[in-house]
């Protein structure tokens with residue numbers, strides 16, 4: 001069985017204002033095609049862990065593997081490329097560029113990767129929007145669409161480079177229940193129809209229950225996985 005992500009003995013200490021051992025001996029793996037959720041009380045270390053797993057934070061000890069390749073210790077430049085190519089990230093807030101159109105927002109990570117020509121990126125972006133049933137929004141400015149639509153655009157943007165894994169930090173935390181259910185359905189479809197691997201931090205127990213596995217954190221440790 002292939003694992004897309006593996007954390008081995010991850011520890012992190014915040015040094016200021018005083019030493020605080022926030023993550024303690026974190027070990028776990030995400031299987032290819034698995035939809036896993038991370039739950040735990042506020043302050044248990046979920047976001048801190050997700051930022052390490054997504055390579056955005058490199059200040060930790062232990063080892064992180066993506067597609068069985070050790071990525072701990074790589075330069076910021078290489079990590080930025082790995083992140084852009086392999087990790088899609090959806091935040092609680094969408095962080096769309098409001099003056100850009102929906103289509104332009106979705107195209108941005110592919111333009112940054114600079115592998116494909118503009119026309120192909122545009123076609124890919126349109127396909128992602130249509131897959132999420134928001135093709136009709138492509139030429140609207142991001143500032144002119146609803147909150148639920150913005151989050152779907154953020155998901156399309158996270159998918160544009162066909163990532164190995166999609167990570168989310170409370171991606172439904174800012175949505176009403178209708179839009180939260182919609183995002184959950186999209187994630188499930190991505191897993192079932194595309195075989196995508198997903199790892200999502202959530203406070204929503206119903207959301208977590210409908211994922212394949214709940215990883216539970218307490219005081220910086222994984223207490224069940």
Ligand SMILES: Nc1ncnc2c1ncn2[C@@H]1O[C@H](COP(=O)(O)OP(=O)(O)OP(=O)(O)O)[C@@H](O)[C@H]1O
Nearest residue numbers: 014016017020022041042043044045046047048049
């Ligand atoms: N830069 C920092 N320096 C010092 N302590 C920090 C820093 N960032 C976070 N912390 C502390 O680390 C702990 C874990 O924070 P983290 O944001 O990972 O928790 P969380 O489980 O995601 O919480 P929430 O559910 O509220 O988002 C908290 O006690 C927090 O106050």
